[in-house]
Amino acid sequence: MRKFPYGKARSMPSESAKQRRAQAKLDYDAFLTNCPSRQLLARISDKWVTLILAALGGDGPSAGAGGTGEARPLRYSELSRRLAGVSQKMLTQTLRSLERDGLVTRTVTPTVPVTVHYELTELGSSLQELMWGVKDWAEAHMDEVLANRDEYDARPA
Amino acid sequence: MRKFPYGKARSMPSESAKQRRAQAKLDYDAFLTNCPSRQLLARISDKWVTLILAALGGDGPSAGAGGTGEARPLRYSELSRRLAGVSQKMLTQTLRSLERDGLVTRTVTPTVPVTVHYELTELGSSLQELMWGVKDWAEAHMDEVLANRDEYDARPA
DNA sequence: GTGCCTACTTCCTATGAGAGAGTAGCGGGT
DNA sequence: ACCCGCTACTCTCTCATAGGAAGTAGGCAC
Incomplete structure (x- = not known):
C-alpha cells in the first residue's frame, strides 16, 4: 500500500480515472482518524446532504x-x-460545502430578485445514486425498524 | 398514497415483505419533517454508523x-x-441505537473479564451494503474532491 | 491488598445545529 | 414619495450534543 503524507500532486498523468480511483481506495482509509476520506465521509454522512442530493437527483431512479x-x-x-x-x-x-467539493454547481441569474440554481455535477450524480439508495432504504425498512424498536423497548431490562 | 398518522399496526398480515416495503416507500417520505423515516435517515446518515456497519461487514465486497x-x-x-x-x-x-433498531445483535459472553460481540442482523446487512458503497465512494473520489476544493479556494471571490 | 482487565457510565466543556430576525436591491402599488 | 414584498442569503442567540477524561463493577493474578 502506497503511503502519502496527504499532500498534493498525487496522481500519475498516465493513469486512467478508473485506475486512479482504484489506487485512491488503497491510499485512503476512512477508518483512520487523520485520513481526509474520514472527513469526507463525515461530510457526506449527513441527512441534509442526502436529502439535497436526492432532491437534485429528481427523486431517484424509481419514483x-x-x-x-x-x-x-x-x-x-x-x-x-x-x-x-x-x-x-x-x-x-450545506450547499456551499457541496459546491466547494464539486458535487453541485451554483448558477446565479441576475433577474430581480436574483435567482440561484443548484445542479448536480457528474461527481455529484455518482454519489446521488448511493444517497438515493440510503433514503430509499430508510423509507422501505421503516416498518421493520419500528417493530424492532417496540420489541426492544418492551423487553425486560 | 395511503396516509397514516404514524401509529402502530400498519401492515396487513397477507402482504409479503417485498410488498410491504414497496408500500412503505409510498407511505413514508423522508422529505417531510415529521415522517419517522426522516429520523431514521438522520440516524443512519452518521459517520460512526457507516464505519461500524462497514467494520462488521468485514471490509465490504472488494477488500x-x-x-x-x-x-x-x-x-x-x-x-x-x-x-x-x-x-x-x-x-x-451508536451500538445501542443500532441494536434497538435491529441492525446489530449484542451478545454478552460471561468470561472474565466479560466479552461482548456485535454482529450484523439480516436487516443490518442490507444497509451495510449501501454504507460500504458510501465509504468506498469517499475513498475512491477523495482526489477529485481535493482537486475541486483547491480550485474553489483559489478562484477569486 | 494492589493492580489490571473489559465494557461500559458519568461529568464537563466546546462545538455546532436550529430558530428567528435582519439585509440588499429593485419593482410595484397608492 | 413611501411602503411593501420578493429572493437569497447573513447574523445572533440559545440549547443540544459530540467528544475528552475520569470513574465504575467484578473477578483474577501477584
Whole structure:
C-alpha cells in the first residue's frame, strides 16, 4: 500500500480515472482518524446532504412507474420547500460545502430578485445514486425498524 | 398514497415483505419533517454508523483480491480499535441505537473479564451494503474532491 | 491488598445545529 | 414619495450534543 503524507500532486498523468480511483481506495482509509476520506465521509454522512442530493437527483431512479431518474436543477427556494424543516442557514451552508467539493454547481441569474440554481455535477450524480439508495432504504425498512424498536423497548431490562 | 398518522399496526398480515416495503416507500417520505423515516435517515446518515456497519461487514465486497465480503462479529474493543478516534461513549451510544433498531445483535459472553460481540442482523446487512458503497465512494473520489476544493479556494471571490 | 482487565457510565466543556430576525436591491402599488 | 414584498442569503442567540477524561463493577493474578 502506497503511503502519502496527504499532500498534493498525487496522481500519475498516465493513469486512467478508473485506475486512479482504484489506487485512491488503497491510499485512503476512512477508518483512520487523520485520513481526509474520514472527513469526507463525515461530510457526506449527513441527512441534509442526502436529502439535497436526492432532491437534485429528481427523486431517484424509481419514483413509482413514471420516474425518469433524471437530475434537474432546483432553485434555492425550491430546495428550501422540498426539504421540509431545513433552516436557511443549514441549507446555504450545506450547499456551499457541496459546491466547494464539486458535487453541485451554483448558477446565479441576475433577474430581480436574483435567482440561484443548484445542479448536480457528474461527481455529484455518482454519489446521488448511493444517497438515493440510503433514503430509499430508510423509507422501505421503516416498518421493520419500528417493530424492532417496540420489541426492544418492551423487553425486560 | 395511503396516509397514516404514524401509529402502530400498519401492515396487513397477507402482504409479503417485498410488498410491504414497496408500500412503505409510498407511505413514508423522508422529505417531510415529521415522517419517522426522516429520523431514521438522520440516524443512519452518521459517520460512526457507516464505519461500524462497514467494520462488521468485514471490509465490504472488494477488500482487494482476498476480500470475502463476509460479515463477521467483532468485540467492543476490536471495534474501538478499528474505528480510530471514536470515543467510548459514542461507540456505546451508536451500538445501542443500532441494536434497538435491529441492525446489530449484542451478545454478552460471561468470561472474565466479560466479552461482548456485535454482529450484523439480516436487516443490518442490507444497509451495510449501501454504507460500504458510501465509504468506498469517499475513498475512491477523495482526489477529485481535493482537486475541486483547491480550485474553489483559489478562484477569486 | 494492589493492580489490571473489559465494557461500559458519568461529568464537563466546546462545538455546532436550529430558530428567528435582519439585509440588499429593485419593482410595484397608492 | 413611501411602503411593501420578493429572493437569497447573513447574523445572533440559545440549547443540544459530540467528544475528552475520569470513574465504575467484578473477578483474577501477584
